[in-house]
Each structure stands twice: as C-alpha cells, then as structure tokens.
Amino acid sequence: MSFNEQLPDWEAPGTEPPASKRKSGWAPSDKPPADYFNWLFNRIYRVLKELREKAVVKTEDGKLVADQLVDGAATDAAIGSRTADPTQVPTGLTATLGQWISHLVNRYNAITGKAWPSLPTKTIEQLNNEKASLSGAHFTGNVVISNNVALKVKDKGGTERNAVLAQPDGNLYFGSSLPFVMQSSVDPMVKINNGDPQVLLHAGNYASHINRLGAPADTRNTNILPGAYPQGITNEFKLLSAIGIKAGSQYGFLVTYKPWTDDSGGSTQQMCFAEDTTCPIWHRSGTSTGGWGIWKPVGMNKLRYSTNGTADSNGKYPTVDYTRNDGLLYARLVHSNPDVNGNYRTVVTTYYGPDGKTALGTERVDRTFDENGTMTSEA
Incomplete structure (x- = not known):
C-alpha cells in the first residue's frame, strides 16, 4: 500500500x-532572511x-501492510516469543508462524521418538552407516523378533508370505501355523514345517540339527518331545x-x-537300537498333548511265562511274571x-530294565466282561 499525498519536495x-x-x-518587527x-x-x-521511508503502514482495522515493512523491522523483540504445542499435528501446507513451530516440534517428536528438545x-x-545392505549383511549381534511381528518373503507370484512369525503364545512360527516347541531354556528348538526336508534346529548348538535323510544328526543330549518332531522319519x-x-550300552x-x-494322524513312534546283547531294541510312543510313554524293551529272545505267588479261589494267579532267557525279569x-x-x-504291568530289577x-489296563466271562472292552 502506498501513501496518498506527495512529499513537499524542498532541496x-x-x-x-x-x-x-x-x-x-x-x-x-523581524524580517527573516530567505x-x-x-x-x-x-x-x-x-x-x-x-x-x-521508515514508517510501518497499517490498514483501517489496525493490521500491518506487508509491502510496507522495511528490512529489519520484524526483529525478535518485535515479533515476541511463541510457545510450541507438540500435540498439534500438521494437516496441510498453510499455517501461522505459531502453528508452524508447533507442527515442526510435533514431527520431530514423531520421527525421533524423543520429546523436544531431547536428542x-x-x-x-x-x-x-549401520543399516543392513540390501544385497546382503552380516549381523554380529542378536536379531530380536517381537510378538506379532513377522519377517516376510515374496513367493514366485510376488505375494508376501510369513517366513518367521513371533506369537504372543511364546512360540516362533516358521512359514506355517505349526510352532516350534521350547524344550528348555537352555536348548530351545526351532521347528521348520514347510521345508524339504523338514528339520529341527537347536538354538543351543546350531550344528546339532536333525537330519531326516542319510546319517543321523548328533542330538545326543536332548530328549525331544513328540510335538517338536516334523512329519515323517x-x-x-x-x-x-x-x-x-537304562541299558548296558551308552549310545543308541x-x-x-x-x-x-x-x-490327528496317530501317535508318534520311536525305536531305539542299542549295543546291548540282552535288549538291543527299545520302543515308546507319545503324543503332542500327552508327551512320551515309557520305554519297552523289544527284539529280545522269546519271553518265558511264570506265575508268582498263589492262585485265587478260581485257580487264577493275580501276579504273573515274564522273564528273558537269562532268567531276568x-x-x-x-x-x-x-x-x-x-x-x-x-x-497293571511294570516293565524292567536289562538288569531285571530297575x-x-x-501301564494300567481296565477291562470289562460280560456274564459269560468274555472280555468286551479294554482301555
């Protein structure tokens, strides 16, 4: 805005x-000189x-006219202080000076995770400098996956798939809905369900993974639960x-x-072959929900049947023993x-080790009989 009146020029x-x-x-009476x-x-x-030249022009409502602000007029003292409001979220590209200050503080807090003016x-x-290279990186520390956070990969069709998923139930999922089972705090196991071959990985010893094909894997110190095994052999x-x-040898x-x-497909079965002349083969079965049953020695010479104690009034012996050829129970x-x-x-059947004492x-079996003495059920 310009001035209306012309200056009275007098040089x-x-x-x-x-x-x-x-x-x-x-x-x-004075006559002043010209x-x-x-x-x-x-x-x-x-x-x-x-x-x-130095005046600031105002409009009739008292507002300053922008084009008449001389250079240096808007000093810090003239402008005064502004207090930022960190809760103000920017919604566009137009704002007042005070709003801009608040918006900048709000974005700083959101980006850094710190409250202004913390570094x-x-x-x-x-x-x-510390980011992982997209072409490959070597991690020297632990990689931590929080609950409900997944590491994803893309399949051949470009669809994202969960590669690793940490769930609030404490399980770590690899590519499918079946979790790995934590065997102990010392040696947690990771189960990969969608691999070929499927494997179990032991965090305590990365080299001690289960090999489904070829030579046996060295997992000598771990008693793995049924639910932790993959489908197959x-x-x-x-x-x-x-x-x-409890056998006469150390390894199997x-x-x-x-x-x-x-x-749902049946219980998990195990056969263990030991270097034991008395009992070289052992068997047990188990489920994911119930764990393992007891080991039973099998594959030995023909067992001998013998009664123990006296017969009842019906001529039946309540206690019966089965012994090996060596006479041990x-x-x-x-x-x-x-x-x-x-x-x-x-x-109630009690099984004994190779020494016949341990x-x-x-195992307990409950039976029912009809009036003719024929067994009708056994559980």
Whole structure:
C-alpha cells in the first residue's frame, strides 16, 4: 500500500537560525532572511521523507501492510516469543508462524521418538552407516523378533508370505501355523514345517540339527518331545541316559516316525537300537498333548511265562511274571478288581530294565466282561 499525498519536495538547504532565535522566536518587527525559510522547509521535507521511508503502514482495522515493512523491522523483540504445542499435528501446507513451530516440534517428536528438545538416540547419519545392505549383511549381534511381528518373503507370484512369525503364545512360527516347541531354556528348538526336508534346529548348538535323510544328526543330549518332531522319519544319535533308557550300552541310534503334523494322524513312534546283547531294541510312543510313554524293551529272545505267588479261589494267579532267557525279569503283571465272576478288571504291568530289577515304568489296563466271562472292552 502506498501513501496518498506527495512529499513537499524542498532541496535548498538554507541557513540554520541561531539557537537564541530558535528559542525566542520571531518578533513582530523581524524580517527573516530567505535562507532561514529555506532551512525550515528543507528540514520539514527531509523529516517527512524519513518518516515515510521508515514508517510501518497499517490498514483501517489496525493490521500491518506487508509491502510496507522495511528490512529489519520484524526483529525478535518485535515479533515476541511463541510457545510450541507438540500435540498439534500438521494437516496441510498453510499455517501461522505459531502453528508452524508447533507442527515442526510435533514431527520431530514423531520421527525421533524423543520429546523436544531431547536428542535422538542415533542420528540419521549413524543409522545410514549401520543399516543392513540390501544385497546382503552380516549381523554380529542378536536379531530380536517381537510378538506379532513377522519377517516376510515374496513367493514366485510376488505375494508376501510369513517366513518367521513371533506369537504372543511364546512360540516362533516358521512359514506355517505349526510352532516350534521350547524344550528348555537352555536348548530351545526351532521347528521348520514347510521345508524339504523338514528339520529341527537347536538354538543351543546350531550344528546339532536333525537330519531326516542319510546319517543321523548328533542330538545326543536332548530328549525331544513328540510335538517338536516334523512329519515323517527322523534319524538321531542319542545318549541313552538322555532319553531315559537304562541299558548296558551308552549310545543308541534313534528312529522317530510321525505319521502327521499333529496327533490327528496317530501317535508318534520311536525305536531305539542299542549295543546291548540282552535288549538291543527299545520302543515308546507319545503324543503332542500327552508327551512320551515309557520305554519297552523289544527284539529280545522269546519271553518265558511264570506265575508268582498263589492262585485265587478260581485257580487264577493275580501276579504273573515274564522273564528273558537269562532268567531276568522283563515284566510283571498284577491283576486286581475282580468282578462277581472272578474276572480281573484291572491289570497293571511294570516293565524292567536289562538288569531285571530297575523298573522302567508301568501301564494300567481296565477291562470289562460280560456274564459269560468274555472280555468286551479294554482301555
């Protein structure tokens, strides 16, 4: 906005009146020299010119006119302080000065994760220097996956698939809905379900992975639960004491057969071959929900049947022993809970180790009989 009136241009400098005359003023009889008037008109013109050049023009409503702000007029003192509001989220590219300050603080906090004026944990330059290369990187520290966070890969069709997924249930999922099972805090296992071949990885020893094909993997110190095995056949080298077998040798070759990925396809079976002349083969079965059953020695010479104790009133022996050719006890069956016809409805079998003395475990069978003494059920 420009001024409406023209300046009274007067360039003649004139002569400045003495201080005494400027103080006393003109007397009625004075005839001022022309240069005194030239000085006065020149001074008026120069002062008005300076005011116009340095003045800030306002509109009728009191607002400043932007095009009349002279350089340097908007000093910090003139503008004053502004207090930022970090909660103001920018919504566009137009805002007042105070809003811009608040928006910048809000974005700083969002980007750095810190509250202004705290410094970020790392600068952008540091992050750039430490980032993993897209063409490959070597990690020297731990890679941590938080709950419900997945590492994804793209299949041949370009669809993203979960490669690794950490769930709040404490399990780590590899590519499918079946988790790995934590065997212990010392040796957690990771199960890869969609690989070919499927494998189990032990975090305690990366070299000790289960090999489904060829030579057995060395997992000698781990008693792996049924739910942790993949579907199919798995070969392992085991320390017999680690898996609960009491035999005359120290090591064994363990073969595991799991018919399906879960218990719906049947229980998981294990056969262990030990260097033991008395009992070279052992068997057990288990489920993901129930764990392993007891080991039973098999593959030995024909067992001998013998009664133990005295017969009951019906001529039946409540206790029966099975012994090996060497005369050592293999299993003892104890019958109890007879019905009205003297049929024993409960049988508890205790299995013994190669020494014939160490009990390996027991099994209980409950039976029912009809009025003719024919067994109708067994569980």
